[in-house]
Amino acid sequence: MLDKHSQEANNYNVYRTGFLSWIRINQILKRLFSDQPPGFFLEAGALDGEFISNTLHLERELGWTGLLIEADPVLYAALPDKHRRSWSSQSCISPNSYAEVRTFESYRPKNQTDFANELLIRSTGNLEGVMAPAAGRMGLKATYSVQCFPLLSYLLTLNKRDVQYISLDVEGAEADILLTLPWDRVNITVWTIEHRSQNTRFKDHYLEPGGIAVRSVVKQDDVSSPGGDRPSSNKIQKMVYVTQHDPAAGKDDYFVLFMKEKGYRLYDYWDGDYTFIKADSTICRTHLELILVVEVVPVEVVMEVPLDELGVVVEIISVVEVVPVLVVLPEVLVVPFVEVLPIFVVDDIGVVVPLVELMPLVGVVAV
Template identity: 55%
Template sequence: MIVPRKLRRLAGWITVCILVGVMVVSWGVPRTLLPVDDALILRTMWDEEQYLRQIIWRAQGPLEADDPALLRILRERYLDPPSPGPMDLMLDRTDPTAQRYNLYRRGFKSWMRTNKLLRRLFSDVPSGFFLEAGALDGEFISNTLYLERELGWTGILVEADSTLYAAIAGKRRKVWVSHSCVSPASYAQKMTFEGYHAEAHASIEQRLLVRSTGNLAGVMSPAGGQMGTKVEEKIQCFPLFSYLLALNATSLHYISLDVEGAECDILLSLPWKRVNVSVLSIEHRDQNTCFREYYEMPFGSMAVTPQREENGKAVDSAVPHKTQQSKDQGPTIPHTAQQDVVVQTRVVYTNQHDPASGKDDYFVRFMKERGYVLYDYWDGDYTYIKMNSSVCERHCGESLPAGVELGSRG
């Protein structure tokens, strides 16, 4: 009877030793079972991976734009560095496929106009930084390729569509690239992106045009989801400000924002006092009433136009309107009679209209209050220049380049 008792006691001690051994390996404390350096390495790797997993989960919403953990995830998981080697562009090819692809360079009037404006504004700026959101494949109707290829600029391309993002790598552009989307809020979140596929028999430029209409779910896009077959995917979105912080580029020369309907919310959530952008190209259609709603009274009351505000008549002073600035937004510029808002009624998307019409004066007012002058408007594309910038000093008072009519200015 004594032997079994000793055996049970021995088994108990063995069990205790095994448990202690497991704890030692897990925590890496004593030196007898595991070298100190190896234990610390294992512990650090475990902690690091768990930390990153937690931040990735939290980044699905919400983490604020300047959260250090969010910026780390953006840098480490969502930013591809500039590509080595020479560029590989359709622009440099002459085969039939490339010729079809490059038709936009002489047929896509909106892109041609913007490209001409950028050449005028930046031809004497040999080194700069840009951000292009809605980069497509990195070449097709790109607003920034000229700046990089001919002027030696660098920057970041942001593209949500998985297929288009994968194509950017083949272009070998010398810029950062992010497979993500710009959040329409001041915090990061995971959202549904609705991409569109053209018919199988479509030409290469038709396929790209259809894919260029992809948008975030729930956003009023210009194309209205009427082109191609919809394919949904979950995508991580970061505030515009986060990309700039992650690359230490809160002062930059140019932003191109063309994300199919989310532009207004992105601009509303940008902390304007913490960024310095010389020129912005922004797509915005007047059927998107976001900026008008920004200036309306609460509960759907009549909009407070600058004229009504200045005259002080027919305005219900008991209900404050949204012209009050947040702490992160730029200074308010006094309104004048020239800022009277005329609400447009026509929808601007196709070319079967006057491309000089459809300007959203609420949007112009919003940007003016943040220190920007409208340099050009054409068919839903706005070009703004910061009033106190060197670009404005050189170009704000001059006539537009040849082929760009003066009548299109704001």
């Protein structure tokens, strides 16, 4: 119903102007990918292939293709009519490292309602036993048996280990999918992931026996905007589906730490939606500022000491103090009398990582 004009179409398309989380993600994807060649995506939680789709713009406007995964049989039945130029599968991503048949809990409205609200309620369907955000509070439940496969299995089937974008919104199973993913066998550039901090799977991963002990996780401020056109979190208010809360709050620092360890930087957080970019990618270098910490020790300046005819020192300069300097690309740093300069990168949780071991500098350094 993207280009149709009728009362039903207007009701269906209300998400395009009224669903602020979808609008924000759509703006981010346009910013990241508009100047990139066509890529491959995977969208898990694809619904009917159009309603609040995170990948439709990539396919329709930028020439991408990909894989659409939807577990709800009612929603998936409507997908062929959308004429998407992508693979599709009526199945689910397994929260385990093996294929399995699981029970899928679908929801329909308790009372007669409009088309968009019905789709919204159906979009909260979840696998039985997971900590779903809506927790079945939005409609009447119906259950189905659904075949689930590990995320890697889908990619191997299509011979696609290099994926430019994955949208993972499967109502509570995201953490287990990521925890069981063999990260060394895939190369994903950008992720959009729904995750609520009430789901403690990432915290448990670090604190439980056998996990990695973590004494503390550095609390991060909201991610600074790398682009001037990003929506401002203090200017947008939103009525959420079940309750009201601050959409800029609730970031799970254990989740951010987990993704950082997998090689990703947090680009955006809003209302439970995280966008991560692979740190060594061109997109990351383009859209996330690289902060350099330049650490310089005091340098002794050796000068010829002038003496008068009686052997008295006329003037002496012994030591020049050079203080550490914080530089944000692409500025130019002037460092007088410095011969060797170590350079370090500070990542998104404050850990100092060597960028280059040693760099000889004389006079002016362009960074």
